[in-house]
Amino acid sequence: MLVSLVSTVVFAVLVWLFVINTPGWSRVQQSFFDPETFVAALPRVASGFLVNLRVLLFAAVGVLVFSLVLALLRTLRGAIFFPVRALVAGYTDLFRGLPLIIVLYLVGFGIPGLRLTEERIPFETLGTIALVLTYSAYVSEVWRAGIEAVHPSQVLAARSLGLSHGKTLRLVVLPQAVRKVTPALMNDFVAMQKDVGLISVLGAIDAVRAAQIETSKFANFTPYVLAGLLFVLLAIPTIRLADWYSAKLRAREQIGPLQ
Amino acid sequence: MSAPENALVLRLENIHKAFNGVEVLKGIDLDVHSHEVVALIGASGSGKSTLLRTINQLERVDDGQVWLDGADISAPETKVDEVRARIGTVFQQFNLFPHLTVLDNVTLASRHVLGITKAVADARGLELLDRIGLASQARSYPERLSGGQQQRVAIVRAIATSPALLLLDEITSALDPELVGEVLDLVRQLKADGTTIVMATHEMAFARDVADQVVFLDAGVIAESGPPEQLFTAPRTERARAFLSRFTG
Numbered sequence A: 001m002l003v004s005l006v007s008t009v010v011f012a013v014l015v016w017l018f019v020i021n022t023p024g025w026s027r028v029q030q031s032f033f034d035p036e037t038f039v040a041a042l043p044r045v046a047s048g049f050l051v052n053l054r055v056l057l058f059a060a061v062g063v064l065v066f067s068l069v070l071a072l073l074r075t076l077r078g079a080i081f082f083p084v085r086a087l088v089a090g091y092t093d094l095f096r097g098l099p100l101i102i103v104l105y106l107v108g109f110g111i112p113g114l115r116l117t118e119e120r121i122p123f124e125t126l127g128t129i130a131l132v133l134t135y136s137a138y139v140s141e142v143w144r145a146g147i148e149a150v151h152p153s154q155v156l157a158a159r160s161l162g163l164s165h166g167k168t169l170r171l172v173v174l175p176q177a178v179r180k181v182t183p184a185l186m187n188d189f190v191a192m193q194k195d196v197g198l199i200s201v202l203g204a205i206d207a208v209r210a211a212q213i214e215t216s217k218f219a220n221f222t223p224y225v226l227a228g229l230l231f232v233l234l235a236i237p238t239i240r241l242a243d244w245y246s247a248k249l250r251a252r253e254q255i256g257p258l259q
Numbered sequence B: 001m002s003a004p005e006n007a008l009v010l011r012l013e014n015i016h017k018a019f020n021g022v023e024v025l026k027g028i029d030l031d032v033h034s035h036e037v038v039a040l041i042g043a044s045g046s047g048k049s050t051l052l053r054t055i056n057q058l059e060r061v062d063d064g065q066v067w068l069d070g071a072d073i074s075a076p077e078t079k080v081d082e083v084r085a086r087i088g089t090v091f092q093q094f095n096l097f098p099h100l101t102v103l104d105n106v107t108l109a110s111r112h113v114l115g116i117t118k119a120v121a122d123a124r125g126l127e128l129l130d131r132i133g134l135a136s137q138a139r140s141y142p143e144r145l146s147g148g149q150q151q152r153v154a155i156v157r158a159i160a161t162s163p164a165l166l167l168l169d170e171i172t173s174a175l176d177p178e179l180v181g182e183v184l185d186l187v188r189q190l191k192a193d194g195t196t197i198v199m200a201t202h203e204m205a206f207a208r209d210v211a212d213q214v215v216f217l218d219a220g221v222i223a224e225s226g227p228p229e230q231l232f233t234a235p236r237t238e239r240a241r242a243f244l245s246r247f248t249g
Helices: A002-020 A025-032 A035-074 A079-097 A100-113 A123-148 A152-160 A165-202 A207-218 A222-255 B048-055 B080-085 B102-112 B118-131 B147-159 B177-192 B204-210 B228-233 B238-248
Strands: B008-019 B022-033 B037-041 B063-068 B087-090 B165-169 B197-200 B213-218 B221-226
Touching: A002 A025, A025 A222, A035 A079, A035 A123, A035 A165, A035 A207, A035 A222, A079 A123, A100 A123, A100 A165, A123 A165, A152 A165, A152 B080, A152 B087, A165 A207, A165 A222, A165 B102, A207 A222, B008 B048, B022 B048, B022 B213, B022 B221, B037 B048, B037 B204, B048 B165, B048 B197, B080 B087, B087 B147, B102 B118, B102 B147, B118 B147, B147 B165, B147 B177, B177 B197, B177 B204, B204 B228, B213 B228, B213 B238, B221 B228, B221 B238
Parallel strands: B037 B197, B037 B213, B087 B165, B165 B197
Antiparallel strands: B008 B022, B008 B063, B213 B221
């Protein structure tokens, strides 16, 4: 414990000394870590970050629901459902392959072009739709893996008790699948937390966009560092929670194997 | 179980079932009366498990009829979920639900198939668990129980809805030898209560002890059937004699 503490401090000091002794350090410090700019940019970047949080919240709920629907459609058996399965498979292939930024452009500038509504659709909404489309493709595969990892004998036992297909899924398969995939879902959630910053390409005034505006106002890059800091602070609790939950699951599995 | 003694509970008529062109059941006829225990014996692959699955409609028959309490449940328009609620099934591997407590395993069908309230289902579940001496484990998860305890919970789960018929599919085959006894004792109790049972089994001594009728399946047909004292001591067919000689040595 003491050794690791001392070694960490020594290592940190060495890195610190190296960085501040680089020839360009004073200029970098001025343009990236300027306290005055930090304070001045804070209100605008923070209020932009609230936009990110709002988009994240709606997108997370949207992804959870839409991805689960996709996964359930894909587990339908029988020849009659082949078109549905093929469609879902095609969807997940397409949206896992497309870069998010391209989906953002296509949705952000394509959907308004359809002129479905009289009023302008907010960029926040369009950004949320793009995030849901892309992330649902990934997350539905996570769900599918979880559903398939539940042993078929569990379904057999449930059906033998007289539970319908739907009740078997809801009461027996999904609760077990959720346990298996929660760490993977949390990991995707962490990835999405930072990808919400990409909605700035549509013109929404989020933290990244606000930082960009402040940067040009002060001719100083500190606002970007500020925005980055906010994203990291948001991610850390989720990362810790995911780690804690994975460890708990591992511990539980070591007590006794699941049947 | 409410049916009077000797009433016909299950009738199988000319059951045929094939998988990928291979015929596993080749015309099975069988009558099971109320309070009766029927033991299905035969080598692995003789069709015992498949026959049990055609009874609770986990496998649909290719030809023939399955009658339960006078209704043809193999007809295409049958609501299989309702039928399965009236047939209890216990598997070789227990198949308890690991994410539910012992009590929730037992009450799941009562609550979500029969629509009985949680309070009533829980009371009945606890009563059943008490009968097998596991009421103290009601809030535990199945993984905390021994194999024999798990299988006894699985049996209680199967009878919690008071089914007309109980199917037991080699329920002691996955158990350590020292745990077999407690499970078989429970089956004896159920017989004493008047439960109608069809069981596939490798436990010949047990079949001889509790069965009213023993059915010897061989290559998808009933090669011989009769009361245990006759079938075990004086089998009429050569095939039954050859099969049984492997157990008596």
